[in-house]
Amino acid sequence: MWLLAFLYMRRLPSRLKGLQVAWLAVLFGMFCNAIVTVANGGFMPVNGIPSGYKPLLPTWVPARSGNYLVILADQHYLFYFSIGDVLIISGALLWFLGPWLLRSFSRLRMRTADASCEQLERLGEADV
Numbered sequence: 001m002w003l004l005a006f007l008y009m010r011r012l013p014s015r016l017k018g019l020q021v022a023w024l025a026v027l028f029g030m031f032c033n034a035i036v037t038v039a040n041g042g043f044m045p046v047n048g049i050p051s052g053y054k055p056l057l058p059t060w061v062p063a064r065s066g067n068y069l070v071i072l073a074d075q076h077y078l079f080y081f082s083i084g085d086v087l088i089i090s091g092a093l094l095w096f097l098g099p100w101l102l103r104s105f106s107r108l109r110m111r112t113a114d115a116s117c118e119q120l121e122r123l124g125e126a127d128v
Contacts, residue, residue, distance in 0.1 A: 022094035029087030032072050036082070039068040048076025 037044050037059070045063035046055065047070060055061070063070050074082045081089075 019094055019098045022091040022098055025087045025091030025094065027091075029084040029089075029091065032084030032087065033082060034084075036069045036072040036084070040073075044082070045070055045073040046076075046080060047073055049080075 033044070040061075042059065043061045044057075044059050045067040046060050047063045049055065049060070049062045051062075060074065063073055067073065072083055074080050074085070078086060
């Protein structure tokens, strides 16, 4: 599954490939999920899963003391998401919102710069 996700990311449009923070967030999130799953024999431990609850995915198992890297596993306090999931979602949101945020920020900077230039011109006219 991670290989398919990585191959999909390589086919992204060029405007999304330039967002390094989003790429790093998604790749690091995939790495976190992969490392905890591999360390636990192909299963993702879930912290805080109620007893008797049948997990949605067969790879979810209740976290036990014998599991490794439980801090990276799915957590009850993260609504049963893992730290890797949060990073992947953050990176995906940056891919979709990043170009819009960058355009908005540059427009705001231009407006601020134009307003500053107008104030300087007014001050220069008042001195004359």
